[in-house]
Amino acid sequence: MLNRRKFITLTAASAYLTTLTDKVLAKTKEPLKSPLPVVISTWDFGVAANQGAWSILKKGGRALDAVEAGARIPEADMKNHSVGRAGYPDRDGHVTLDACIMDEQGNCGSVAAMENIAHPISVARLVMEKTPHVMLAGDGATQFAVENGFKNEKLLTPESEKAWKEWLKTAKYEPTINSENKDYKLGNKYNHDTIGMLALDAKGNISGACTTSGMAWKLHGRVGDSPIIGAGLYVDNEVGGATSTGVGEEVIRNVGSFLVVELMRQGHSPQEACEAAVKRIIKKKPEIAKKIQVGFLAINKKGEYGAYAIQEGFSYAVCNAEKQDLLIKGESFYK
Ligand code: SD4
Secondary structure: OOOOOOOOOOOOOOHHHHHHHHHHHHHOOOOEEOOOOEEEEEOOOHHHHHHHHHHHHOOOOOHHHHHHHHHHHHHHOOOOOOOHHHOOOOOOOOOOEEEEEEOOOOOEEEEEEEOOOOOHHHHHHHHHHHOOOOEEEHHHHHHHHHHOOOOOOOOOOHHHHHHHHHHHOOOOOOOOOOHHHHHOOOOOOOOOOOEEEEEEOOOOOEEEEEEEOOOOOOOOOOOOOOOOEOOOEEEEOOOEEEEEEEOHHHHHHOOHHHHHHHHHHOOOOHHHHHHHHHHHHHHHOHHHHHHOOEEEEEEEOOOEEEEEEOOOOOEEEEEEOOOOOEEEEOEEOOO
């Protein structure tokens, strides 16, 4: 059984957003809803990523083009150490990237543990459009990207290398994600992880994208949930879409994003569906769940959206014709 949905709390990074918070709090139990087109994405850096998607959506463009353009923003951001080119490496010093994309017709493409290519989301789209496959991994993914004109380049930045060498001093393998929760402040742009993005275009079609460098200092070859269709991302044009962030292993075990979409199919709101999926993870492994973060973000075909996480500190960004830089604090199980 789903618990009664709790009050949606919004926190704002600026005075403007604080005013907005009061307005949204007044609505309480109504699902948050956006006019179409709309794009939503995980974490504070979703605000900037949404701009990339919005430049396409506002002109009547396709959701698929929008999510690819949006995901490329954090992938290119040199200050972002959890997505794309400046991502932190694995424990052996390799930057290995995971990404997937899915459109309104159920087409999907993905790359996993790919090295030396700065925009995995665009390679994932090419896998979807140019091959009979869904997923390419490791060297094969890099080879495919290079054959299709992507630049083969070293991704490890001096800053990431320095952080890795610092980690090597203790080499303590504790893949804690979102460990900054204690100090979390909304509006602090660069402290978070995977970008998951969902867009509904003016025609009401949905697409999604998910891209990450995964856990810093992971074992070489480790693949998280982000490139796995159904785990890190799932969209269904009859229902809506969902994406996840946090410790991918727990999301994979529960096929998280697919679960959220199926719960919406059964009539639950995006908020309720995200909450139920998080609680499933907690119920299965309560001891592990105490120490990790997992968050889901979802939207349905009506433009209703919601999010829920295990730990405090999850945020998501919403962008539509009314407002392009809305940042919302997601609800969480642990406060
Ligand atoms: C992973 N889910 O590789 C990703 C990482 C992440 O918030 O989302 N962090 O497991």
